[in-house]
Amino acid sequence: MKYQGVLTKMQTEFLQPIQYFLVFETDFINLNQMLNKTMQIELIGQQCLCCKLHKDIYRQGFCKRCFFDKPQAGDWIMRPELSTAHLDKEDRDLEYEKKVQLQPHIVYLANSSNVKVGVTRKSQVPTRWIDQGAHEAIEIVEVPNRYLAGITEVALKQYISDKTNWRKMLANSIEDVNLIEWRERLKSFIPKEAFPYFLDSNKETVIDFPVEKYPEKPKSLNLKKENSYSGKLKGIKGQYIIFEDDTVFNIRANEGLVVEISLV
Template structure:
């Protein structure tokens, strides 16, 4: 199989803890089933052009995983408060797009605990949690608070980051080096660090969510591959996790390359 187009990154579907996540590679309008490519030879070739994933214009450099510079500076999804939600400025009247703010920020959010490389605290829009957890490569996660807005979620996350990490070590995550932990017990410990104003928003689930990924083999050493240094990347595909394609000779971060024009070649495995 051979297909060319604009790379958009990975999408996925979760089917429960007993079945691996189904992954898809988005090329242009095509959604290609990655799980079917496991143990096949897959090659990703850069065709020498980048286009903005929002407006489509040709660009020499992409920003924030696929945007041209004008879209990076103007679109609300690229505002600084997206990565620093405790600095959300919607209520100050300075949001880049009020309708975006209403639908993205002024809605219920979860603050959660997840196990990816280690325990971390994070936030996500309500009903978006599984997408968020899979994108981060979490193997286990549980909501611990439900708050009315993104800013409030960001404030609670920022406060709890004094006691828990809020970042993932992507190399450990890909190698599967994780610490076993009882999230229910940890959640109850974390509740002792909640500021009084947030205690009414504590969210109690009876069970955490377990996530299994389509991985045939583990790598002893994580070697990151990028189309900025190599025009062609690939090899035998042995797994997919978070936004990474895991080859026997290295890993490829798909979302980082959103906006690249590529050609995908898949050959039958042994």
């Protein structure tokens, strides 16, 4: 069975365990059903997710021109504290920026490789946590725009990490922590502008991933360099697919690659 298309981040369904789907233009693969089967991935080409032209991918699935020109790749995406739509100030496209920035955002704590603080749109809960490979997460602040979420994250990451160690996450080397206790510990460091939006009564969300064998020493597949790979699928976690020989492939980091996937 063969599938061909442009890689985009895996779509998920919040079940126990999480259901994962690779979605192409005219077809899709339910990866959970492919566990213990051999998957071959072959690089066919590259296609920008924005302009759809067959051009080299620069970053985040975009060609170089789109990455530096389009609002979907503005600096405020990765650094929400740089958001300015609440001031009616344009970065690249004010209409787009208002649509994304001026909606409810969540500041959260997640436990993937360690406890980390992060920001996401409310509409992306729990998808964001799933994408990060978090086994548990909890909302701590819900604010009306991206800027307030961003300055809250900046304040809190002085006391807690905002990064995930992908190797520890994939190896399932996770500390057992109490996120409610962490929330209370960080409460006093929330900026005064965001403090009225503090959430003090919600519970942790627990996430179960479809993994039959965790890699002891994860090694990342560079498809641009290798061109093709074949291995037995043993799990999916975060945006990674995990193979029996400890090879892992980050779908999100390879968005825009045109691939052919064969399943046995």
